[in-house]
Each structure stands twice: as C-alpha cells, then as structure tokens.
Amino acid sequence: MKSRNRDSYDSDLTLWEIGPYHGSLPAPMRMSLSLDGEIIASCKVETGFLHRGLEKTCELHPWQAVISYADHLDPEVAVFGELAVCLAVEEIGDIEIPPRAKSIRIILCELSRISAHLTFIVRMAKAVGSETIIHYVLRDREKILDLFELLTGARFSLNFLRFGGVNADVTDGFIERVLEVCEMIRIRMREYNDLFTFNQGFLNRTSCLAVISPELIRTCGITGPNSRAAGNPFDIRKNAAYLGYDELDFEVPVGRGEGGSIGDVHDRFLLRLREITQSMEILKQIAEAVPIGNYINPNIEKGYVVPAGEAYSRIESSRGLLGCHVVSDGKSNPSRIQFRPPTLANLMAVSYLVPGIRIEDLPVVLSSLDLGIAEADR
C-alpha cells in the first residue's frame, strides 16, 4: 500500500494508494494520498469499480421491470430509486396517484430515511472504533427491516412501487407497528445520545473536522444532509413538494455548530439524528390519517406502456437530491433513464475536504459524507 516514487523523493511526501477494497473505505473506490508525515497533503479519488450499467439495463427491459432495477440504484435505500422513476413516468403518462398510495409511499420513504441514517450512525461508530453503539443501532434497524418485510415481503430491494400507486395494500396491524417502532426509536435516541453523541471521545474526533463551507456547496452542488449541516436549508420536500409533503407539518433541521463550527463532521452526525426525529413526526402524522380508497390507480393495466414524452423528477433521498430523467418513445422499453445521484457531488467534495486532516481521520470524514458508491457508479 505504501509506495515511493520520484515525486515523493523530491518533495519529502509519501504516496499512499488505498483501495479499491479496503476496510477504511465505505465502498469500492481508490484513493491516492500524498502524506506529509501523518497529515494528508493532497488526495485523488477514483471511482467506477461498482459500475453495473444500470441505465443501459433499464433501456433493455420493459417498463415494469425498470422498477426492480431502480431498486439497485442504491440497495440500502431501494425505495428512493423506485420513487424517482415512478414520479417521472406518472408525469409523462399524467397518471393520478390515489391518496392512500401517496401515504403508503411516504411511510416507506421515511422508514427508509430512518434506516439509512441508522446505518450512517453504524458507519461513524465503526470509523471511531466504538463497538457497543453498533450493536444497539443495528438491533433497532432490524425493527424497520421487519416492517419492510411485513409490508412488501422483502427486507432489501423492495420492488414495491408501481406506476400509479403501490403493489399491495398495507397489512393488518402495519400502521400500529409503525407507531410502535417510532416510539421505540424515540426512546433509543436518548440512549444513543448518552452513549455516543455527546461522548467526549467522539466530540474530540469529530469537532471542527472537514468543515463544508457554503462556497464548497456551491462549487460541488452538494445537497441533502451534508448541505443542510452546513447551514443551507434546501430540502426538495419543502422547496418543490411531491406526494403531498407540503400538507405535512415538519421542520428542516440545519447545522448549528454545536461541535465547534457549522458544517463539521459532528454537525453532519447531529443533523441526521434530528432528521430521524423529523421523519418520526411525519410518520406519526401520516399514520393517524391514512386515507381510505385504492392503493393503485385502477386504470393502469399490468402491461402499461408509457406514452411518448419525457419528464424529470426530483426527490429527497437520504443522501440528498435524487433526480431522474425519463424519456419514452411510446415503445415497450424506455428510451432513456438517467439518474442524478447526490453522491456525485459528495465525492467531488472529498478532494477539497481531505487535505490538511490526519490520516487517522480519513475514515471518519469519508463516513460522515455518507457516500453511496452504488448510486454514483450505477
């Protein structure tokens, strides 16, 4: 892993190549670091090791199969890929979504967001070497995966949304279970805070580290929790609401700089905890009033072919703004499906954030950005 070449002899810098597969990396990627002692002087990031040709695959399959492929855009939060495709198709075909289907979709989205943020806590805990919290959080995340299984039959790769609604109605007792899990996570959040969030060791490792500035947000186009932690309140659920998010009462948390400076690693961590709280608020409001009626538009037949046209949908995934450009030429397969994953911007930010930090902090910074290489490489 450690190497020296002519450049490093000339400049007294050591060159390190990490990856594509390495324990300190959140996913397959290669980092070329030049080190001045323990300080990282510069960093090059190389991605593409997880490219599966997802967009091409979508073009080669019928419209209905595209939903199951969209699942694999980001396997950790499958429902967001599905939703982005469905919303674009529904705009092209002018398909009405029944209110009950909208509610079920929001429940799935917010449960996925909580699940993704819990996974984020696990990654952060791994990066700073805190074992206990990992087991606590994974135990609680299982409850959310149980809910997915109860509703869709799958814990990952849900393949549950359909053009004009969802695949099945909610099962008996599902809504009550959602509320129970919300209450359980609310209690557990105190446990996480006592054990981890305000632990002095954790604060020392994350405060004032790798600060995202408003300038960097503008340069790279960063969205989602990483951008909000740096004080930018942009959330597409509020700015251009879809699925009826505008009728719900929830806040968009922003970074406050409790760790020392606004937009540091600790802010990114705290912000995700606050987003879990807001997602639970949304779930409670939805669960109290799930409308009665169809769970899918009855006019949409199984072999539905999307009419010629195009649309661009934008949703707020757990990592930021997920866009989907869908083009149909009226045939049985899509003409083009293109995703705009939020991780592309986060990856671009890595080479700006890493220089100047110590090598031991690299896994912490990478984990704090919540990189989804699967969606970036596609």
Add this chain to the structure above:
Amino acid sequence: MDKNPLIAKLNKSVPGAVLESRRFGRSGVTSIWLEAETIAKVAKVLKSDADLKLDWLENLSVVEFENVLVATYFLASSVTKQSLILRISAVPDSLMSRVYLPSTRAIWPMAEPMEKEAEELFGVSFHLGPILRESELKSNLLPENWVGFPLRKGYVFPKEVYGLPHSRAEKKDLQKKVVPR
C-alpha cells in the same frame, strides 16, 4: 422582437444562440434549444444575470434521439429559486466516432463528474476552457481499452469480454460444453 424577455435577453447578449424554446414535457419549466458552440457564453450570462442567478447545474443528461446526441442541462438558482433547461445537440459521424461539445465546467464546476460520465458512456467529449484546473476526481466506469460507447442506441455488445462469453445464451452454451451429460 421576442415576447419572452429571457429569450430577448439571450439573443441580445449572445446573438444567434437561441434556436427555439419549448415547454419541457408536462412541466412548467422552459427548455431552450441552443446553438451548441454558444453554450459556455450563454451559461456565463445566465449565471451572472441579476434576475436569474442560475448558479447550480443540478443535472446534465445526455439522450440519443434518432442518431442525434442531445445534452440537457437542468439549471436552478440558489438565490432566485428559478429553474431552466438548456439543450444542445451534435450528430456523430458514426457509431464509433466521438462528438465534441464545449464544456461548462468553468461556469458550473459541478458539471465535471457528469461530463466525464457522458464522455465514457456516450462518446460526448466536452472540451475545456484554457483557465480550467482538473479536479482530483477520476471515474473509470468502463474497463481499459473498451471499444464503443454503451449508452448509444446502436451499440453492439461484444461477444466476449476478457475471454469470457458476454451474453447469457453463450454462457449456457459454454456450460454445456464443459459439463458433459
């Protein structure tokens, strides 16, 4: 004189840039088709204009419509909250030949990863301006020495990749040969 004040403004700043303007799909967003070579100049105007301040290239998508490669720029403003779509096109000489379009990285730095993707998968090369510094992000979506641009409509899949059959049917044929019944 154009009725749309934005089109009039663009025609005044970059004469001959606007080819036509349409509504994008069913959405209320305007899409403007531009002369490809003018995109960088138009981008500069749109970003610096006080009423628009289109400082965020949210997405860059390339689509092939009947052998024409169309680059679509989804723009938004973090200040004025406006959005706009720009489109430029180029026609490749053949399946294997690249097309060249001006890069907008100097105006919208976030274009870089999206332009690199289009370069590999569509064969659309975005030529850079003289002031630009390459960032440290590198993407290798395709294996080295890959022939062709997979996202083009006429792309023909290779029969084998590094000595291994590419399609499922050929893989089954190989299994039959290896495992005698």
